[in-house]
Amino acid sequence: MQDEKLPRREREKRRHRRQMLAAALELFSKKGYHNVSMHEIAERAEFAIGTLYKFFKNKEHLYKALMMEKAAEYHHTLSGVLSREGDVLTILKDYISAKAGIFADDVATLRLYFAETRGASFNIKAGLDQDIRKLYDELVEQLASTLEKGIRKNVLRDLNPYYMAVALEGITNAFLFCWLEDPERHSYKANAPVISDMFLKGVMAE
Amino acid sequence: MQDEKLPRREREKRRHRRQMLAAALELFSKKGYHNVSMHEIAERAEFAIGTLYKFFKNKEHLYKALMMEKAAEYHHTLSGVLSREGDVLTILKDYISAKAGIFADDVATLRLYFAETRGASFNIKAGLDQDIRKLYDELVEQLASTLEKGIRKNVLRDLNPYYMAVALEGITNAFLFCWLEDPERHSYKANAPVISDMFLKGVMAE
Amino acid sequence: MQDEKLPRREREKRRHRRQMLAAALELFSKKGYHNVSMHEIAERAEFAIGTLYKFFKNKEHLYKALMMEKAAEYHHTLSGVLSREGDVLTILKDYISAKAGIFADDVATLRLYFAETRGASFNIKAGLDQDIRKLYDELVEQLASTLEKGIRKNVLRDLNPYYMAVALEGITNAFLFCWLEDPERHSYKANAPVISDMFLKGVMAE
Amino acid sequence: MQDEKLPRREREKRRHRRQMLAAALELFSKKGYHNVSMHEIAERAEFAIGTLYKFFKNKEHLYKALMMEKAAEYHHTLSGVLSREGDVLTILKDYISAKAGIFADDVATLRLYFAETRGASFNIKAGLDQDIRKLYDELVEQLASTLEKGIRKNVLRDLNPYYMAVALEGITNAFLFCWLEDPERHSYKANAPVISDMFLKGVMAE
DNA sequence: CATGAATGAGACTTCATTCAT
DNA sequence: AATGAATGAAGTCTCATTCAT
Structure with a gap:
């Protein structure tokens, strides 16, 4: 993350990589994986096609690199919220709100994120997308742990915590x-309280 | 739906069409729109490629025909549940259960359904998929109407019925x-009561 | 070989295949495998590139099909000469002459043949060219058998027959x-007697 | 050849050049001209791609430089043998043996040598390979001269000396x-006497 | 309607070569 | 000389679609 102390060459390389990923994100998000050509991405990023291939082995790897970086950011943030100390209800409300912040200025990522995690993804060959799905599963498990803590403290009803997590994610x-x-x-963002209200009322112990 | 009174020729034609759609469903569901070729579909359906094109103008139209038929069935069933007379809570429970029955023996359709309605769909060019989305929106609106009725009868809390519908769909x-x-x-199917429990507890008036 | 009794469609298909192979032979022979593009071959054969790929899985397979057909013809002819009844010296002279006839009107094939069997071939990935080389080896073995017969009949000197075959092939x-x-x-053709003379004098028993 | 008296800079330059040629030889010989990239050669030689291009104008020139140096060595040696004083038969036997020594520890070169002189070479564009072929032709001519001398001395039969040379080369x-x-x-090496025996018996005067 | 050979635009990818540092 | 990031022409191959039979 800290590029400051790197030699200029290395800094430039990273910047170029970021530019390429940004171009790819924009296009993939707008048109979908299969409707974007590598030439298109290269052109948008203002590099020659060969340069694109110097940075990414092929289209799939470019796509995966893009998804993994975004997914890592996303999960890092949400995981941070869930790891906070404090009462479970506050954590859950924060979690719900945090989802707003994450994508607030990055609709493109959100769109791709759905394509991969909710829609049946057919973009990348079997196996490659497993990593992304796995990251997502981990988050759901962590959410389930938080909910379980709420159950133990009698803050939440004694329901299956994994399914509660699934429901919250669904909503x-x-x-x-x-x-x-x-x-x-x-x-x-405006609806976050509504979500919290509905969901929590449904799962809170009386 | 009733092919009985049609001349043999017409009956055969419909059967052929069904065979083609069945082959397409199987393949699209397994591999995704862009990873299935028209030749593959023709072969699986045991027709020549030219015949496939006699029935469907092009790949997009084939895909859309497939989606629309499945979506129509799906929404017809759920719409039927929501149109029943009776108390709102029962209707909602039935609605939740009904979703199980619909896809119980048709995972293939479910997979495609998600690709289209939940994931950001990039399969078919803008405009073509609007019809499918529209059908889905109508169902959500109908669900919202049902919920609104529940609110008016003081069975449900006075929340925005559209968002309640969104939440229920999400779960x-x-x-x-x-x-x-x-x-x-x-x-x-086994979880349907859990869903009903969580959701209804969250939205029911006390 | 006999296309006569085949349906017209099938006959045309074979003709097209032959046209493609002919175009490929001409170009490969003139410019070498790596300096000929599939588009070039398609164009020369007056077909679209896609049609070429309908007939041959890829460039390597096209090349191999070409080589194998030519090699089969070639070896069939020479093998026939070696299988003849009669005295060994006559057979050998005929063999030497026969090589003239084979390539007389097909320099293109000869050129490719050398590229594959004498030059170290780098054209096609390991394994694919084994078949061609194997065919050639079989011929040399058959030639060695003939020479061995000559030794047993005291017509030829008692030298290693395989190496005699190698020498004859070399010359x-x-x-x-x-x-x-x-x-x-x-x-x-004009030199065939010279070859026979030199070689036979070198290996004949006195 | 003698680098001793050169300034260090010059000596290093030559060493670098040799390293590059060695890397190229190894790779070309193993995989063939068209299956080796300039990057691959640079990497193997442990130089940057740009440095490779400082030494060799382009891939063809690199290849040609490699071939010419090896060919020059090769022909210098064999030419030396043919230039010796002494009786023709001894010279010929020595020539046959010498071919063993040359490639004994340099199979890589032999492989390339065949690709260029025996197989129809398609590696380098017309004109560039003429020099190598010319060098080879000169050697054959020199061999023919030697053979002619043998004819004049009634050691060899009165056959066309050029074709005798061709035959010897072939064997x-x-x-x-x-x-x-x-x-x-x-x-x-072990077979050299066999070759001499067969060939000389075929061409010697009685 | 049925067939399937033919088409060709366009996708992905490689690699020889250049040039600023 | 040395470096290696950048270039883009050109190659291989796929696949939606057409059309003559």
Whole structure:
């Protein structure tokens, strides 16, 4: 992350890599993996096609690199929220809100994220997308742990914590999806309290 | 739907069409739109490539025909459940259960359904997939109407009914997705009561 | 070989295949495997590139099909000469002459043949060219058998028959090569008696 | 050849050049001209690609430089043998033996040598390979002169000396090729007397 | 309607070569 | 000289679609 102390050459290389990934993100997100050509990405990034291939072995690797970097950021943030000390209800509310912040200025990533984790992904050959899915599964497990803690403390009802996590993910993603489809009408951020309300009321112990 | 009174020629034609769609469904569901070729579909359906094109203008139209037929069935069933007379809570429970029955023996369709409605779909050029999305939106609206009725009858809390519908869809789809990913571990059908419980507790008036 | 009784469609297909192989032979022979593009071959054969790929899985397979068909013809002819009844010296003279006839009107094949069997071949990936080399080895073995017969009949000196075969191949190929390089100055056909003379005198029993 | 009296800079330059040629020889010989990239050569030689291009104008020139140096060595040695004083038969036997020594520890060169002189070479564009071929032709001519001398001295039969040379080259190369293909089974060196025997018996005057 | 050979645009990828540092 | 990032022409191959039979 810290490029500061690197030699100029290395810094430039990283910058170029970022430019390529940015171009790829924009295009993949708008048109989908199979409707974007490597030439298109190279052109958008203002590099020659050969340069693109110097940085990424092939289209799949470029795509995967893109997804993994974004997924890592995403999961790092949410995982951080879930790791906080404090009462479970606050953590859950924060988690719901945090999802808003993450994608607030990066709709492109959100779109791809859905394509990979919710839609049945057919973009990359079997095996390559396993890593991304695995990262996502880990987050759900962590969420389940948090919920389990809530159960033990009698804050939450004694339901299967994994399925509670699945439900929470389902709701939040549904709202994110709404927002993605029509950002004008459906603000996820504004709806975060509604989500918290509905979900928590459904799972809280009385 | 009723082919009985049609001349033999017409009946055969419909049968052929069904065979082609069945082959397409199987392949699209397994490998994704872009990883299936028209030749592959023709071969699987045991027709010549030219015949496939006699029935469907092009690959997109074939895909859309497939999706629309499946979506129509799906929404017809769920719409039927929501149109029933009776108390709202029962209707909602039935709705949740009904989703299990629909896909129980048709995982292939479920997979494609997600690719289109939950993941950001990049399969078919803008405009063509609007019809499918529209059908889905109608169902959500109908669900919202049902929920609104529940609110008016003081059975449900006074929350935005559209967002309640979004939440319910989010939860049920999340569970369907779980089941799709690992049918052995996560039975949607068995979990339907859990879903109903969590969701209804969250939205019911006290 | 007999296309006569085949349906028209099938006959045409074979003709097209032959046209493609002919175009490939001409180009490969003139410019070498790596200096000929599939587009070039398609164009020369007056077919679209896609059609070429309908007939041959890829460039290597096209090349191999070409080589194998030619090699089969070639070895069939020479093998026939070696299988004849009669005295060994006559058979050997005929063998030497026969090599002239084979390539007389097909310099292109001869050139490729050398590239594969005499030059160290780097054209096709390891394994694919084994078949061609094997065919050639079989011929040398058969030649050795013939020579062995001559030894047993005391017509030839008691030398290692395999190495005698190698020597004979070496001489004949060297003359073929001369002719290939400069057909005007060095006629293989005219030199066949010279070859026979030199070689036989070297290996004949007194 | 003598680098001793040169300034250090010059000596280093020559050493670098040799390293590059050695890397190229190894790779070309193993994989063939078209299956080796300039990057690969640079990497093997442990230089940057740009440095490679400082020494050799382009891939063809690199290849040609390699071939010419090896060919020059080769022909210098054999030419030396043919220039010796003494009786023709001894010279010829020595010539046949000498071919063994030359390639004994340099199979790589032998492989390339065949690719260029025996197989129809398609490696380098027309014109560039003429020099190598010319060098080879000169050697054959010199061999023919030697043979002619033998004829004049009534040691050899009165055959066309050029064709006798061609035949000798054919035989020796065939044995070299045998050895190249399977060094374990076919030792050229051990077979040198066999070659001499067969060839000389075929061409000697009685 | 059925067939399937033919088409060719366009995708992915490699690699010889250049040039600023 | 040495470096190696950047270039882009050119090659291989796929596949949606057409059309003559």
